[in-house]
Amino acid sequence: MTSFRPVIALSRGLEVLRVINQERQSTVGSLHKATGLNKATIVRMLETLEHEGYVMRRTEPASYAPTGRALLLSAGYDEPTWIGGIAEPILNKFRKQIHWPSDIAVLDQESMVIAHTTRVDGSLLFSRPPGFRFPVLGTSMGRAYLAFCEPAEQERIAARLALSPEPWNDLARNPDKLAKTLRTIRKAGFAVMDDSYSRSIFGGAVWALGVPVALPNRLFGSMNVMMLREAVTPEDGIRRFVPQMKKVASALAEALGAKLAAPGTSSLRRK
Incomplete structure (x- = not known):
């Protein structure tokens, strides 16, 4: 009091x-x-x-x-840092199980920001450190986040993305197609990296799956698994990894929710 x-x-x-x-x-x-x-x-x-x-x-x-x-x-508040710290042991354990790198990311304005990664240092294809910013509609994590956020937030994000010329943002300039895509992702519970983004950034060699990290009343961000296309086909990756990813994402969300509910963490809470 x-x-x-x-x-x-x-x-x-x-x-x-x-x-x-x-x-x-x-x-x-x-x-x-x-x-x-x-x-x-x-x-x-x-x-x-x-x-x-x-x-x-x-x-x-x-x-x-x-x-x-x-x-x-908000200069004293760093959401990626505290989320990344909680996610680190969970994602590191997951990396040992599946042998492919994962990230957890949060939304910041019109971009996603990596909070923690299990990518191995020295890999040119997978080198994306915490704090790295990447597009929403080009990536599996961005698409998964957008599909599961509130409709009003979806509209605000899409309106900003529609102003950007990148080819993966063409979807934002076609509201009907975007809505259909997001419904498909939401129904399936996962998203796949956009092909044009894969070609532009990785020469088509890399693809990824993304799932939301969320509680019923709070969307924290999203997580992914990144793979080489020559080693894992999309069909095989979806079959092998999506069920495990959903379990890990649920564990992440529960751990993050528990942190928010703990005494002395009111500064981490946001509406």
């Missing part, structure tokens, strides 16, 4: 900023709907946040968006 009453104005300002950050582009009306605050209060909060440099006002359409300064508020 705190020793003082919360500063209501600060609480309201933080809630407005949280919604703007979530919506990416907000209006007074959308903020009113999301927060329940009256519009006059919202306008005062917006003007204060704009004065302090955390939001910017746009005229066409009339709206507010977060600025780069808003990123400073």
Whole structure:
């Protein structure tokens, strides 16, 4: 219990900023709907946040968006680090069982970021250290994440990806095809690396399977298994590895959920 009453104005300002950050582009009306605050209060909060440099006002359409300064508020929080630390022993054990490398990754803006990898140092094809960023729609992990995230988040991610010229982002420019692809992935419970990405990055020599790492109420990220095409065909890989991957992903999600539920870890929680 705190020793003082919360500063209501600060609480309201933080809630407005949280919604703007979530919506990416907000209006007074959308903020009113999301927060329940009256519009006059919202306008005062917006003007204060704009004065302090955390939001910017746009005229066409009339709206507010977060600025780069808003990123400073999360400078002390590093989701890939704590997720990677918990995933390390689980994925290392899995690597010994299947003899192919795995990663776990989280979403950051319009890219996936590796939190932990079991790839062997020195391999040119598999060299992707923690912190490495890679595309959502080109990769099995990105596709698995997108298929299992909430519809509103799917729409926001797809809208950003549609602006990028890479061939694997063509899917984002075809909403009907994207929706069908994501439904297929969700039904199967796994995704496969896009062929155009494999050809562009690995010369077609590498392919991968990805599954979500999720609890019923929380999507943490996704994990993969990467293989050489000449050694493991997609048909054989799906048959051999997908059931094991789903079990490992479930264990990862349970371990991450337990960490969040532990005392003293409130700074790791996010909505």
